[in-house]
Amino acid sequence: MIDKLEFYHGAAIVRIVEDARCRSIRKHEAGYLINGDRLLYLKYTTKEHSPWRFSVSEEDREHFASGKNGFGVWVLGLVCGGDGVCAVRWEQLTTLLGDTGGWLAAKRVFGGCYAVSGSCGNLERKVALNQWPGILFEEAENNGR
Numbered sequence: 001m002i003d004k005l006e007f008y009h010g011a012a013i014v015r016i017v018e019d020a021r022c023r024s025i026r027k028h029e030a031g032y033l034i035n036g037d038r039l040l041y042l043k044y045t046t047k048e049h050s051p052w053r054f055s056v057s058e059e060d061r062e063h064f065a066s067g068k069n070g071f072g073v074w075v076l077g078l079v080c081g082g083d084g085v086c087a088v089r090w091e092q093l094t095t096l097l098g099d100t101g102g103w104l105a106a107k108r109v110f111g112g113c114y115a116v117s118g119s120c121g122n123l124e125r126k127v128a129l130n131q132w133p134g135i136l137f138e139e140a141e142n143n144g145r
Contacts, residue, residue: 004044004046005044008042008044008046009044011079011085012079013025013032015085015132015133016034016040016133019133019134019137021035021137022035022137023035024036030064037072037073038071038074038075039071039073039074039075040075040076040077040136041063041064041074041075041076043077043078043079043104044078044079045079045080047080048081048082050080050083050107050108050109051107052078052080052081052083052086052105052107053103053105054078054103054105054106056102056103056104056118057101058100059101061097061100061101064076073136074089074090075087075135075136076088076090076093077132078104078106078116080106080114083108084129085133086114086116086127087127087131087132088104088123092116092123093118095118095120095121095122095123096117096120096121096122097118097119098119098120098121102120103119104116104117104118104119105118106127112126113126113127113128113129114126114127114128
């Protein structure tokens with residue numbers, strides 16, 4: 001039987017593997033390492049409909065912080081049931097969570113973008129459904145890598 005974590009992580013990872021910019025993907029202690037310089041941490045919910053909520057524990061925050069060092073690109077992928085993956089950059093987590101654990105929520109109407117909120121604030125801009133997995137590669141390209 002397929003474990004839920006394998007099922008939902010697999011749904012996010014298959015899109016990365018199928019992207020022409022993906023050269024490698026491997027497991028890392030803080031998530032997944034893409035092309036050797038991009039770190040991805042995935043969280044999922046099995047809920048079918050918006051809004052999707054995610055708990056972020058202090059342990060998660062420690063994983064985030066330990067994984068951030070040494071990587072130019074760090075992305076949190078929120079797997080929203082069978083709807084899609086909402087991508088959040090490391091820099092955006094402070095706006096959403098402050099310096100502690102808490103919760104994140106992604107809300108999307110049919111045909112729309114994800115509105116992302118957290119226990120300490122909201123993202124100003126919505127996250128497009130088609131941003132996944134391009135965000136993993138765009139940031140590095142924009143930084144001249």
